[in-house]
Amino acid sequence: MNQGQAAAVFEGVYARRLDMIHRFPPGLRALGTRYIEPLFVAIGPYHRHLPRVQEMERMKRVAVHQFMQDTGLDWDALLAAAGVVAAQARALYDIPPAQNQGGDDPAAVQVPEAADQGEPQPHEQGAGQQEQNQDGVGPAAEQALGAGVQEVLAAGHHGIPLPPLPMSNAGFQEMLCIDAFFLLHYISMRDADNVPPSALAHLFYSRRSLIDNDIMLLENQIPFFVLTHLNELHPIFLRPFVAKLATNFHGHKSTRRIPPFQHHGYTPPHLLALLRFCMKEPVPAPPAPDAAGGPQQAPDAGGGPQQAPDVEDGAQAPAPDAGGGAPPALDAAGGPQQAPDVSITFTAIGLEEIGINLNVSDRNRFTDMAIRKRSFGPHLFKDPLLLGRELVLPQLFLGNVSSNYLVNMAAWEVCTAESYVERDTIVCSYIRILAMLMHREDDVHQLRAVHLMEGELTDRETLDLITSLGKHLPMGERYVRMLASIEEYKLVTWFWIAVHKLFYLYFKKIATFFAAIGSLAGVFKAFELVLVKKHQ
Template identity: 25%
Template sequence: MEPDPDASWVPCEFQLSNWTMETVAWTPGFPVSSSSLSESNEIFGTPSWMQTCVPNNSSGGQLVEYYAAASEHDPIEKESSFEVELHNMQMQIHSSPIRVFEDVAHKFEADIDMIKVKMHRYPTVIRDLGVRNTVPRIVAIGPYHHNRQELKQTEQAKHVAAYHCLRQSGRSVEELYSAVVSVADDARRLYDKDVMAGIGYEDFRHMMFFDACFLVQYMVWYTDISDKEMDPSLRTFFFSNRSDINHDVLLLENQLPWQVVKTVMRFRPLPLDKFVAPWTTLLQDRHDVKKRPFALDGTYQPPHLLGLLRFYIVGRSDAKLLPKKVAKIRSLSFSVSAIELAEIGITLTANETAELVNMGLNKKGVFFAELSLAPLSLDYARASRLLNMAAFELCTVPNFLDGRVEDSAVCSYLRLLSMLVHREEDVHQLRRKGILQGGAGLTNKEALDFFTSLQSLPGGFCYTRTMVEIESYRVNRSMRTKAHAFFHKKKTTICTVLSTIVAVVSIFGTLVGILVKLKTAP
């Protein structure tokens, strides 16, 4: 019988002696010594040639010094050709200071080109909504929250997950770790440069290894929580902390590049479609008894787990931006209240699908139309998921009106709801119409506070199209909408008058009946 792979590896200890390998330079989990960090800082401080090669009294020299000072924070490992490259840069800068600007411009352009795949930080509009929606509760995935003291307790669970990931894969430590390293160095450039400046290459590789193993093991458990092959202690940890882990793995700043996750999944396969399918209805409490067929779209390459799940929660649409009849529209309002919609004959309704992209105006007969939205069971967990999906859209879509309909669907959905809600009575109206579902979750006051906090979100593609549809409906049916608006505003008076008329007619009828009886009496 062959021994278990790397049975001597103890993941929860950090001493070098616990790793049974001949080569120890790359040992996962082994901390970088303070002396090596100090040496790195000395090497990567401001090079002496940057201070002396150009006279300080020249404008070019001042620019070079400024550029050098701005580069001091980058402790990237020294490559064998580094001195040669610095010498070449010295010669270029010495001959033409414009090279400084060219270098910055090229880096800036490369950074923008990676906007779809980067591991983004929160935009201000989301960060201002508080730590409840932006800070992990139990586990740090990736470097942005790695040093939070309150998350250190889960580091041991990461090592246990890596240990069992290796055992169940049947592969060696060296093989799996080397595979992660082969993509980790490329993944490093996707994170914020200021954060990466404080993390050495080896530390980052270790982080990618353990975090990816933890995430993949959790995904394996999620597809089958009764999996007998998984270690009982790890299964218990996942089950008892599932709510916090579900919250943390969908935070924008708590993501791993998908190529790192896929690398570990090659060693520890899992049915990804079975993992994704339950998340597609995570915004609702009501689920179909008979499960709908679900299949992954092989054409979509997600940047990370949040991007993957958002893709299937949002759905896809072939809808166009503008309705057919828009020629008469002279101006467009980007805000309309539920009362104004009711006045022109537009009612709110929940659509039959859970996909957020399916929103818009549906005409119902001659005088009426429906504004249809996906239903939502709103609690703090779902509010956090919506905000993080919206943050993903804000960071990855430069222009909401110059892309696919679904690219900004979450922002559109939240903006429409925030537009319709101004009072607790408005929230109650959304519940009556079935758009807000379920008795649990946020109260009317809490839901009102949540929606009104989102009024600064930009309107997405679907939001703009819906507002055009509303305006087109108002303009192209102006006589009917004016008549409906008149009756809606005066409905109380009209009802009172009609009731009075009915009462008078009834009294008159009674009197006529009495008179007829009197005349016919003997």
């Protein structure tokens, strides 16, 4: 391949970056495999050979079989529907073709038509079902793929990013069919009003945290257009399910039906991107339920209610400036002009010293970040002129699942951001702001005290995660604008900041001094009265 061909390939990959199913960014892999590899179920081709997901590979067959029973469709119909989009979907993965491209992929998962025994049986291949070695790969697959399999497995054992196993077109089509219909069936069964009393439903319920975690990993995705295409066979709502997963970032849970969010005509490349879009968009008022308890709108192609097309995610109107002013001008390179000497070493306590208090936003969205003037409230006594500021951030509930979501949304932004404009790096900006506020465990405790940070992780775990993640992320536009707003505030109100800092740092000493003066005044007054009485 010469330079021109290499450049053409690179430009082609870059043009499709928003639609690609990316591998985890190399700079973030040091965070650990728990953010990269599935714990329970593999979706797509990248991790389907891991030993720990082989049990769910069999359970996915059961789910597809139950889907066929519920819908009355046979395996050929499902496979044919997946075949319509298989070639387009395969182009979005970085997987090599199998050597035996003319036949079936020996490492591919096989699922037949529904059988009478209650569980799908594998297609007959000579002696029947192949044994699997300790890495979950059949011996026939190893023989067909040769040393490539051994290289893949050896790479995984040494912590190197795991390259996918080669796949034939037929094998990819079957895998896509199984994984897509498994996801659709799982989403359908997660609906509280549509859970049949079955062993599979019990498995899904008892392992829902693991499954919810795995289906939002960056490397564990299938294209969203595949889901919407196959969803036409048996429509279900997809967007309300993603909105339900977004509640993992909230410190409180609701038993009410989660309403779908406004998608503004946005078509995501996969479920992870849809979750990110949900977390950066406001949630509308719940729609009036129909007789069946669901929203009155008809489902759109993505399984959510139909909405009037507004603007795409990449063409949204610019948001107001985080500091309350107009958006910054662009420099010659197309990025926002940064103010000189912007400090990036603020802490929660340091901001308090200069009169900037931390506050929780009204909505749990990553876009709800701003530096704004104080309003009448609890700080009126300390700041009667309302010269101080508030750093407003959304509350974050960090648990095992939500931390995985946060890391993988940031990883997707790293892979797809065209530049550091706000719409491309809002999650990165949010994490960078949190990392700016955290340097010690006491800083995390301070954020918990004002309810900006909650969750299952300890202060040390939260500090390690946010700081380790933040230093590898780009500085998003919102992050830079908020730092510039803080610097502008320091320049404009420098005299008030000096007075505030004096009282903030030495309030107890000043209060003690005046109390001592008052005590001495009382002593002198009493002494004076004694002298007066003595002379009388």
